[in-house]
Amino acid sequence: MTDAFGGYGGIAQYNRDFLSAAAGGCFPGPITVLARMANDEVGPLPTGVEQKSPTMNKFAYAARATVLALRQRPKVIYNAHLYHGPLSMRLARLTGAKLVSQLHGTEIWDDVPAGCLAALEASDLVLTVSRDTCARTLAKARIAPEKVAVINNTVGARFTPGDRDAARRKFAVAGEIVILTVARLDGREGYKGHDRVIPLIPKLRGMGVDAVYMIAGEGPDRDRLEALAQSRGVEHHVRFLGKIPVDDLPDLYRAADLFALPSVGEGFGISFVEAMACGTPAIGLGIGGSPDALVDGTLGTCVAPEHFADALIDLIINHPGRPSDLATRTRHHFDYPIFASQIRTQLQKVW
Amino acid sequence: MCGINGIFAFNPSANLPDRKELLATRDHMRARGPDAVGEWWDAAGRIGLGHRRLSIIDLSERATQPMASACGRYQVTFNGEIYNYPELRTRLEAQGRVFRTTSDTEVLLHLFDLKREAMVHDLRGMFAFAIWDDVAKSLFLARDSYGIKPLYTASDGWTFRFASQVKALLAGGKVSTDPESAGIVGFHVWGSVPEPFTLYREIRALPAGHTQVIDEAGPRAPQPFALVSDMLGMASPRPLAIDEMRDCLRTALGESVKAHLLADVEVGLFLSAGVDSGALLGLMRDAGQQKIRTITLSFSEYQGTSDNETPLASLVARQYGAEHQVRTVDEAEFQRDLPAILAAMDQPTIDGINSWFVSKAASEAGLKVALSGLGGDELLGGYPSFRDIPRWVGMFKVPAAVPGLAWLARSVMRHSALGRNNPKARGMVKYGGSYAGAYLLRRGLFLPFELDTILDPELVRDGLERLQLLPTVDSTMPPGARSSTARVAALESANYMRNQLLRDTDWTSMAHSIEVRTPLVDVALLQSVGPMIPQLTGALGKQLLAQAPSVPLPDAVVNRPKTGFNVPVGSWLDRKPDFDTALRGHVSRHRALDLMRTFATGAPALAG
Numbered sequence: 001m002t003d004a005f006g007g008y009g010g011i012a013q014y015n016r017d018f019l020s021a022a023a024g025g026c027f028p029g030p031i032t033v034l035a036r037m038a039n040d041e042v043g044p045l046p047t048g049v050e051q052k053s054p055t056m057n058k059f060a061y062a063a064r065a066t067v068l069a070l071r072q073r074p075k076v077i078y079n080a081h082l083y084h085g086p087l088s089m090r091l092a093r094l095t096g097a098k099l100v101s102q103l104h105g106t107e108i109w110d111d112v113p114a115g116c117l118a119a120l121e122a123s124d125l126v127l128t129v130s131r132d133t134c135a136r137t138l139a140k141a142r143i144a145p146e147k148v149a150v151i152n153n154t155v156g157a158r159f160t161p162g163d164r165d166a167a168r169r170k171f172a173v174a175g176e177i178v179i180l181t182v183a184r185l186d187g188r189e190g191y192k193g194h195d196r197v198i199p200l201i202p203k204l205r206g207m208g209v210d211a212v213y214m215i216a217g218e219g220p221d222r223d224r225l226e227a228l229a230q231s232r233g234v235e236h237h238v239r240f241l242g243k244i245p246v247d248d249l250p251d252l253y254r255a256a257d258l259f260a261l262p263s264v265g266e267g268f269g270i271s272f273v274e275a276m277a278c279g280t281p282a283i284g285l286g287i288g289g290s291p292d293a294l295v296d297g298t299l300g301t302c303v304a305p306e307h308f309a310d311a312l313i314d315l316i317i318n319h320p321g322r323p324s325d326l327a328t329r330t331r332h333h334f335d336y337p338i339f340a341s342q343i344r345t346q347l348q349k350v351w
Numbered sequence: 352m353c354g355i356n357g358i359f360a361f362n363p364s365a366n367l368p369d370r371k372e373l374l375a376t377r378d379h380m381r382a383r384g385p386d387a388v389g390e391w392w393d394a395a396g397r398i399g400l401g402h403r404r405l406s407i408i409d410l411s412e413r414a415t416q417p418m419a420s421a422c423g424r425y426q427v428t429f430n431g432e433i434y435n436y437p438e439l440r441t442r443l444e445a446q447g448r449v450f451r452t453t454s455d456t457e458v459l460l461h462l463f464d465l466k467r468e469a470m471v472h473d474l475r476g477m478f479a480f481a482i483w484d485d486v487a488k489s490l491f492l493a494r495d496s497y498g499i500k501p502l503y504t505a506s507d508g509w510t511f512r513f514a515s516q517v518k519a520l521l522a523g524g525k526v527s528t529d530p531e532s533a534g535i536v537g538f539h540v541w542g543s544v545p546e547p548f549t550l551y552r553e554i555r556a557l558p559a560g561h562t563q564v565i566d567e568a569g570p571r572a573p574q575p576f577a578l579v580s581d582m583l584g585m586a587s588p589r590p591l592a593i594d595e596m597r598d599c600l601r602t603a604l605g606e607s608v609k610a611h612l613l614a615d616v617e618v619g620l621f622l623s624a625g626v627d628s629g630a631l632l633g634l635m636r637d638a639g640q641q642k643i644r645t646i647t648l649s650f651s652e653y654q655g656t657s658d659n660e661t662p663l664a665s666l667v668a669r670q671y672g673a674e675h676q677v678r679t680v681d682e683a684e685f686q687r688d689l690p691a692i693l694a695a696m697d698q699p700t701i702d703g704i705n706s707w708f709v710s711k712a713a714s715e716a717g718l719k720v721a722l723s724g725l726g727g728d729e730l731l732g733g734y735p736s737f738r739d740i741p742r743w744v745g746m747f748k749v750p751a752a753v754p755g756l757a758w759l760a761r762s763v764m765r766h767s768a769l770g771r772n773n774p775k776a777r778g779m780v781k782y783g784g785s786y787a788g789a790y791l792l793r794r795g796l797f798l799p800f801e802l803d804t805i806l807d808p809e810l811v812r813d814g815l816e817r818l819q820l821l822p823t824v825d826s827t828m829p830p831g832a833r834s835s836t837a838r839v840a841a842l843e844s845a846n847y848m849r850n851q852l853l854r855d856t857d858w859t860s861m862a863h864s865i866e867v868r869t870p871l872v873d874v875a876l877l878q879s880v881g882p883m884i885p886q887l888t889g890a891l892g893k894q895l896l897a898q899a900p901s902v903p904l905p906d907a908v909v910n911r912p913k914t915g916f917n918v919p920v921g922s923w924l925d926r927k928p929d930f931d932t933a934l935r936g937h938v939s940r941h942r943a944l945d946l947m948r949t950f951a952t953g954a955p956a957l958a959g
Contacts, residue, residue: 134508135527139552142817146572150508152364292509298366338363345568 001080005051006038008246010153010270011104014129015080017154018102021340022078022347023048032072034065062087069095076100076350082107085119098124098350105129105267105289108136117141124350127151127343129268130289149346152292153270154339159250161279161327167254171241176212177204177316180256180280182249182271183263185219193262193285194225196308201234203309209316216241216252253278257322258315260284262308269293272300276330279322283312295333299326353416354380354403354861355428355502356514357481358523359490361569365509367396372523376514377401379522382695383430383515383861391417391426398483398490400428405864407432407614407720414454421451424485425463429456430515431478431500432868434610435875439473463491468562471576475610475875477868479557481513489566496577497726497872498546498559498849501697501857504570505553511565513557516697516858517549527553534698535947536814539806542701542796542943543851545823549698550950559849577874583841584829587882593895596883601899603879604870608634611722611870618868619644619721621709622675624663626893627724627733629908631870632671633900635722643673646712646721648705651681652919663908670905678712682923695862699946701796701939703855705918707862714863721865725852726872729843730880731892732836736793736843741835743779743789751784761800774801787824790842796943805944834885848872 004015023031023046033051036058045051052068055061069077069091079088079101092099101123112120120126120141126148128134134150137143168174179201183192197213204211215225215238222240229238244252253259259275259282272282272293282300284290285308294300303311323329356376358368373390384403392399402416417428433439436455439462444450448461455476462470463482468491477499482491492513494502504513505526514520521528534548546556557563561573591599608631612618620635622628622645635643647664661677668675685704692707713721728734750756760780764770770777778798782788791798799820802811827845828838853872860867870876887895897904921938 128508131508135529135553139529144572145506145555146570148508149569150362150364292364295364295366333364342363349568349571 001033001035001078001084003035003037003039003054004033004080005035005045006040006042006054007035008039011081013156014102014104014153017336017339018078018080018343019049020046021336021343024340024344029075032068032074034061034068036061065091066094069097073097076347078102079119079123082112082116082120085117086115089119089122092122100125100127100347100350102126103128103133103137103267105133106265107267108133108140109265112140123147125149125346127346129153130292132289132292133267149342150292151339151342151346152334153268153273154336155270155273155277155330155334157336159253159274159277162250162254164254164279167251170248170251171214171255173212173255176210177258177320178212178214178256179258179260179312179316180214180216180252180275181259181261182216182244182252182275183261184217185215185221185225186265187220188265191263191265192221193260193264193308194221195228196262196305197260197312198225198228198234198238199232200309200312201229201237202232204313204316205234205237207313207317211237211316213238214241214252214256215239216244216249218243249274250278253280256280257320258283258312260312261290262305263290264288264305266290266293273330273334276300277327277334279327281315281319281322281326283308283315299329299333353405353430354383354401354515354519355416355430355479355481356380356401356519357399357428357483357490357512359398359511359565360509361397361511361565361567362509363567368399368510369525370399372525373399373401376512376519376523377403379519380515380861382864385864387412387415389416389428391419391428393483393485400426400481400483402428405719405866407616407866408436409452409454410615411452413452414456416456418452418454418456418460420460420464421449422464425460426483426485427456427459427463427480429459429478429480430502431476431480431495432613432866433458433474433476433478434613434873435473435475437613467491468564468574468576471562475873477872479515487566489564492557492563492565493576494557494559494561496560496579496582496874497844497853498556499853499857499869499872501854502557503549503554504557504563505551505555506565506570507553508569511570517551517554518697520554521551527551529553531817532810532814533817534814536802536806536811537818538699538947539797539802539943540791540795540799540818540820541846541850542794542939543854544698544700545818545846545850548818559845579844579877580827580829580841582874582877582881583837583844583884584832585878585881586832586834586837586885591883591886593891596886597895597898599879599883600895603876604630604634604896604899605637607870607873607876608722609638610875611868611873612638612640614720616719617642617644619646619713619716619718620673621645621713621721621723621867622647622664622668622673623724624660624667624908624911625724625727626897626904626908627727627871628722629664629667629724629904630727630896630899631722631724632667632673633902633904634870636671637901643671644716644718645673645675646709646716646718647675647677648709648712648918649677649679650919651679652922657912658919663911666905667908670902671900676712676716678708678715680708680918682919684708685920685923691862693946693949695858696946697858698854699943699950700851700855701942701946702851703859704920706856706859706867708918710860710863710865710867713865719864719866721867723856723867723869724871725856725867725869726844726848727893727896729840729848730871730877730884731896732840732884732887732889733893734839734843736790737836737839737888740786740789740793740839740842743783743792744786744835747780747783747789749784750780751782751788757781774798785821785825786828786838786842787821790824790839790846791821794847796939836886836888837881837884840884 268289294302387404433455479500479502531552537545653659
């Protein structure tokens, strides 16, 4: 896998969750993790999990994985990233291990190299993070539908409603209505949808709402978005927060009145779930993996792109406030025990 | 015969199923079951089952479905008939089981409780059913070996859905309409969509002779329990004498017909001029049925030609003392019914018109159940394919193995009159050398190399890749069978009959709320007849069938040249000005393209 313990970002988090769940009850033997990266401190590992020192160089990584596989003769090889597929498939064939492949979302959207596709097709089980990823996998790969399962990402325990007033003070928010997006400012224009939200700020303010738009995240699209805010005359009401430390994310979600991510390219959209687990309502588009995170519009608001502007304004004007049971309902769908039991159930299918 | 459906939110992240969706899917199948409706939900609301009933056995309200077991643990929703249910019931009662109804449905509940998935081996009949186990929290689906009854499933990774019809699943509004290239290409190759594919990627048929379990891990891989190809592979260890075969066939046929007459309503018969339905009439009489009404279609276009089935059918009806009804269909009626035919057609098919009108006639006559001679040609070597396919394989085996020769032959023939007028001639060398390939030549509508001219080349490539055309056909033959007759019987039974004839019979009869029963498509019959099939070459099979009733069929019927169960649709459609009448098979081909356009108009994803 790319990274797990000591790694940064969504995929590393998913891998940690997966390994903790797998180690916590269903794997009959030890789990050895061979990661490409571990930039941060690895920290305590779940019982039964051993993580080898990282190997960045891909040739060295392949050689080490081969030696390890031949020595350990694993029962299952977990191919944690599409691009590790060809190596994983060869090792599975070499050792007679079952092959479990993981898809995180958008890596399956574009053309998939033939070797990676072959590895998916040779897998005994493919885990996908959303129904959309599952459908795209079945469209691209010649694999029995029963071998492709959906296990949505789980939300971390620290995302809770918490102390909202303290959170708002922390982010210097007083009486404003805060709309928040947490996402990389991706260079592909319009991909994450910040530019769908910015034009709504002057509109809301014109309606007498003291609206501000907080944008957390960094990336090459920032200049364009700043220019857009300026051209709409709301440069003082669109705040670019830059990259937020992971530990500050829960407070940022708590401080917001509405989390908006009108992205057209979410494999799942974990930030919707994190926001709602903190008690903040969320809105997104019915495209890609977002409908899973928003649970088809029953947990968050999920609309077609052409209805996004009206839906967001309607939420701010007509449905202010935070539903008191939102965090609980979010956990009902995406809490860790649900995720862990699904991982175990799926892995049990393989042996 | 009924319509069944269900929704199961197996993934804990999923929302609970919507009741409106369950009812929309169920009630789309109104014609399948006009007599009663039912629905059932588990306490948590994670699974709902639906049922529309056409009452045939135990007409009382006690037999309404979904039906619960007495202990409340199991719920069943069932489409079909279990013909051996009286024996099963007696056996179960001897084991202390107490029954509350006289329906065959209740037998399923007791059997499942006793034997779990292995219960399917005890069943004789046509069936598609789902049983929910409220303790194990798992759903069990099963479909009969021949695939007489349909069962379609759809899973998006959160929620599993099933129904008797593709269009019913779509009517629920939650199933993706993303197109399945293998289904689209498969339809153009065969004239019907080959299972397990449908036109939509998310919707699949549970393959015939398979069971499937769906639990908290989602749908498990379908498991085969009794495949027609395996049963056809069991040759007799020693050659049988003609008399032995005649006796065996007579007994097995008599038992099958008797079993298929089990009903609490009148059972009629679709009668043509052929041996199959005629023999069934004689066997119905032998089974002791007093009042028998028979329905025969007549077409004015066929008056005075050998295609006119009426005179011989009337002769047979008279011989066995049946109340014979001739129903005349003309072009005007066909054109009037066409919109309804297209609306009822569950998946595109180039056939089914005859079934439509004969079912319509049966419905008008007040019948609810009718026997059909479908399956006789597959079982007893009635098609020209039994002669042609082995001949072609013998002829083209060597040329097909010569590198480049197939391509050369196709290129040369493209410029010849034969190749232009008969595209299949161009594929003879390429495909004629194997049973699967020769079968494609026999039954195919468009050959793979022609598809680029009618469909998007990328869709064709993707579809053929997913379809695995020849390996799939190959897998329907009995493994290791040396008999060419058994091979062709398996090819015809598991491809043309399953994907075309039986499916067409289902949607056309259900559209008229008629249950069609097929005594010649019966697992117990196949088990008796299967070992002698290698010996049933030439016309022998049909001759023995004609002699099966205690009063044999008249010679005029036995010696009548085979014409098929025809409808003059060709001439009705032929009048369209854009038809290239010089091209062989042009009517079917044009009909296929027209149909695909109709289906594409109905589903936006297919239009693109």
